[in-house]
Amino acid sequence: MKVSILSTAHVHFEAFASAVKSCAGTELAGIYDDDAHRGKKKAADLQTVFFENIHDALAVCEAVVVCSENAKHEELVLAAIEANKHVLCEKPLAISTVSAERMAKKAVEQDVVLATAFPLRFNTPAMEMKRVIEQKQIGEVLAFHGVNPGQCPKGWFIDKKLSGGGALMDHIVHLADLMRWLTGAEVSKVYAEADSFLVPCITIDDVGHVQLEFNNGIIADIDPSWSRPEGFPTWGGIELRATGTQGSVDLRAYAQKVTQYNNTKTLHHDYGDFEYLYMMNAFVETIGNQQTELANAWDGVAATKIVDAAYQSAKEHEVVTIA
Structure with missing residues (x-):
C-alpha cells in the first residue's frame, strides 16, 4: 500500500x-x-x-x-x-x-x-499494564495519576493560530486516551487549571493540571506541563499509576534507554520497541478489516472533547460536564 x-x-x-x-x-x-x-x-x-x-x-x-x-x-x-x-x-x-x-x-x-x-496503545509497557488491569491483578481500578512532562517544543506549537493551544492541547490527549483504552470508560467531568510562566516570552499555556471523573466512578489527574528545562537529559517521559482495590501498577512508557556521555554532551539511545511501527502495522490491518487496537476517529473526538472541556474549565474555574 x-x-x-x-x-x-x-x-x-x-x-x-x-x-x-x-x-x-x-x-x-x-x-x-x-x-x-x-x-x-x-x-x-x-x-x-x-x-x-x-x-x-x-x-x-x-x-x-x-x-x-x-x-x-x-x-x-x-x-x-x-x-x-x-x-x-x-x-x-x-x-x-x-x-x-x-x-x-x-x-x-x-x-x-x-x-x-x-x-501508546502499542507501547509494550502500556500493553502489559492493560493485561494487568483486565486480569484484575489490582482489583477494580479506582484512580489514575499521570504525568506527561516535556520540553516546550516552540515553533508553531506556541502559535495558538496553528496549535490551537499550548501544553494542555499537546499533552492531555495521550494519557486521556490511554486511560479510556485501559478501562473502556468515558470521561464525564473535567476540572483544569492552566497558566503560562515557565517558558520565557510566550503567552500560551505551558503548565497545567487536569482532574477527570469517569462515568464508572474512576477519578484521575494529569499533569501535561511543558516542565522540562532545555538542559534536561531526556525529552518527555510519560508515567502513569493505576490504583485499584487490591494494589497498584506503575507505567514508565519510555524507560528503555542507554545513556552515552563524554566531556561535551550526553546522548540517549532508545532500545525499546518501536510503537510507531506497530501502529502503522495496525493501520494496514484495520484497512484490511482486521480488529486492532488502533484508535479510530471517534477516539480522537473523545480526546478532543476532554481538551475542550479542560480549556473551558481553566477559563471559568469550574467543573465542566461532558455530555
Missing part, C-alpha cells in the same frame, strides 16, 4: 516516515508540504518525491499520514477523505470538538479509515 505523508511540520514526522518505510505493508509514495523549502529538504533526506500540490500527492497513494500543524489537520484530512484515501492523523485529531466530529462523520460517509495517532 502506497502512503503519502501530508506535511512535515510535526516533531514526530521522522517517526512516522520511518514507520512507513519499515512496515512490510506500506511504501512511501512521497511528501506534500505547504512549506516547500521544508518539504523538499525532508523529501531529499528520505530519498523520496516532493509534491508541491496536494492533489498530486493524493493521486499516487491509497492512504496518507497527516503530520501538519494542529490547525491544518481538518483541511488535509478532509481533502484525503474526499479523494477516498485512508488517513492516519497525528494527535490531537482537531483543535475543536466540532472540527473533530466533522472529520469523523465524513470518514463514515466515504467509508474510509480515519485513525488517530495514539502510539
Whole structure:
C-alpha cells in the first residue's frame, strides 16, 4: 500500500516516515508540504518525491499520514477523505470538538479509515499494564495519576493560530486516551487549571493540571506541563499509576534507554520497541478489516472533547460536564 505523508511540520514526522518505510505493508509514495523549502529538504533526506500540490500527492497513494500543524489537520484530512484515501492523523485529531466530529462523520460517509495517532496503545509497557488491569491483578481500578512532562517544543506549537493551544492541547490527549483504552470508560467531568510562566516570552499555556471523573466512578489527574528545562537529559517521559482495590501498577512508557556521555554532551539511545511501527502495522490491518487496537476517529473526538472541556474549565474555574 502506497502512503503519502501530508506535511512535515510535526516533531514526530521522522517517526512516522520511518514507520512507513519499515512496515512490510506500506511504501512511501512521497511528501506534500505547504512549506516547500521544508518539504523538499525532508523529501531529499528520505530519498523520496516532493509534491508541491496536494492533489498530486493524493493521486499516487491509497492512504496518507497527516503530520501538519494542529490547525491544518481538518483541511488535509478532509481533502484525503474526499479523494477516498485512508488517513492516519497525528494527535490531537482537531483543535475543536466540532472540527473533530466533522472529520469523523465524513470518514463514515466515504467509508474510509480515519485513525488517530495514539502510539501508546502499542507501547509494550502500556500493553502489559492493560493485561494487568483486565486480569484484575489490582482489583477494580479506582484512580489514575499521570504525568506527561516535556520540553516546550516552540515553533508553531506556541502559535495558538496553528496549535490551537499550548501544553494542555499537546499533552492531555495521550494519557486521556490511554486511560479510556485501559478501562473502556468515558470521561464525564473535567476540572483544569492552566497558566503560562515557565517558558520565557510566550503567552500560551505551558503548565497545567487536569482532574477527570469517569462515568464508572474512576477519578484521575494529569499533569501535561511543558516542565522540562532545555538542559534536561531526556525529552518527555510519560508515567502513569493505576490504583485499584487490591494494589497498584506503575507505567514508565519510555524507560528503555542507554545513556552515552563524554566531556561535551550526553546522548540517549532508545532500545525499546518501536510503537510507531506497530501502529502503522495496525493501520494496514484495520484497512484490511482486521480488529486492532488502533484508535479510530471517534477516539480522537473523545480526546478532543476532554481538551475542550479542560480549556473551558481553566477559563471559568469550574467543573465542566461532558455530555
